[in-house]
Amino acid sequence: MDREQITVVVLLDLSKAFDSIDHSLLLTKLPSLGFSNRAVDWFKSYLSGRSQIVRIGTTLSDSYFITHGVPLGPVLFNIYINDLPLVTNICSLESFVDDSKLYISFPVKDIDIDIVAGQLTEDLRRIAGWCCANSLLINPDKTKLLLLGTRQMLHKIPDDIHVTVLGKQIYPVSSAKD
Numbered sequence: 001m002d003r004e005q006i007t008v009v010v011l012l013d014l015s016k017a018f019d020s021i022d023h024s025l026l027l028t029k030l031p032s033l034g035f036s037n038r039a040v041d042w043f044k045s046y047l048s049g050r051s052q053i054v055r056i057g058t059t060l061s062d063s064y065f066i067t068h069g070v071p072l073g074p075v076l077f078n079i080y081i082n083d084l085p086l087v088t089n090i091c092s093l094e095s096f097v098d099d100s101k102l103y104i105s106f107p108v109k110d111i112d113i114d115i116v117a118g119q120l121t122e123d124l125r126r127i128a129g130w131c132c133a134n135s136l137l138i139n140p141d142k143t144k145l146l147l148l149g150t151r152q153m154l155h156k157i158p159d160d161i162h163v164t165v166l167g168k169q170i171y172p173v174s175s176a177k178d
Contacts, residue, residue: 004109006149008120010102010163011176012127013142017098018077019069022135023047026070026080033082068135074098080134087130088123099178102127108153113161120163128166140168144176 014020027047030040047070054061070076074097084100085093091104102123106116128138143165147154162169 004153005105005107006147006153006157007103007105008116009146009148010120010124010165010170011144011146011178012100012102013139013144014098014100014131015137015139017136018073020135020137021068021070021077021080023067025134026076029080029082033079081136084127084130084134087126089126090119091123093123093127100127101178108149108156113157117161117163121165124163124165138165140165140170143170145170145172146176147172 027040027044030043031037035043050066051063052066053063070080077097078095081095081100084095087093088102091102094101094103102120104116104120124138131138145163147157147161160171162171164170
């Protein structure tokens with residue numbers, strides 16, 4: 001903050017992230033991360049042929065094969081999204097399991113906030129495209145926009161600043177739970 005910069009952070013919410021992992025896509029990502037063929041075969045064996053049955057009272061549903069979702073939760077999810085930070089052009093992206101933050105910092109003086117909002121929106125578009133290609137979905141209703149800076153610096157930002165995520169305009173909030 002002592003460099004008189006404002007940081008804009010977009011807290012991305014992925015809908016049912018762990019349940020959306022496509023097993024076949026996960027398996028194609030493993031070799032590029034250095035997994036041996038033997039390890040990939042083990043994961044394939046582990047993920048293949050899984051099924052589930054729902055029971056309500058004494059009634060059982062038909063068996064249903066599971067092709068999405070990860071039984072190892074965060075471990076496989078981190079592998080699955082490992083290439084997500086590579087899709088941004090201008091902003092930085094940090095992810096911890098299913099919590100991702102897109103952010104950019106800029107000096108308060110001599111900055112066109114519309115350009116910054118446009119840069120964020122463009123990187124959000126690229127992230128949404130990656131999510132679509134990887135069977136994940138951003139939930140724009142739960143995605144939050146935060147502006148970080150001193151009170152004096154934030155007063156220099158127009159009230160109508162926003163970014164657009166999947167066609168929905170996201171306006172700043174004063175606080176958010178992560």
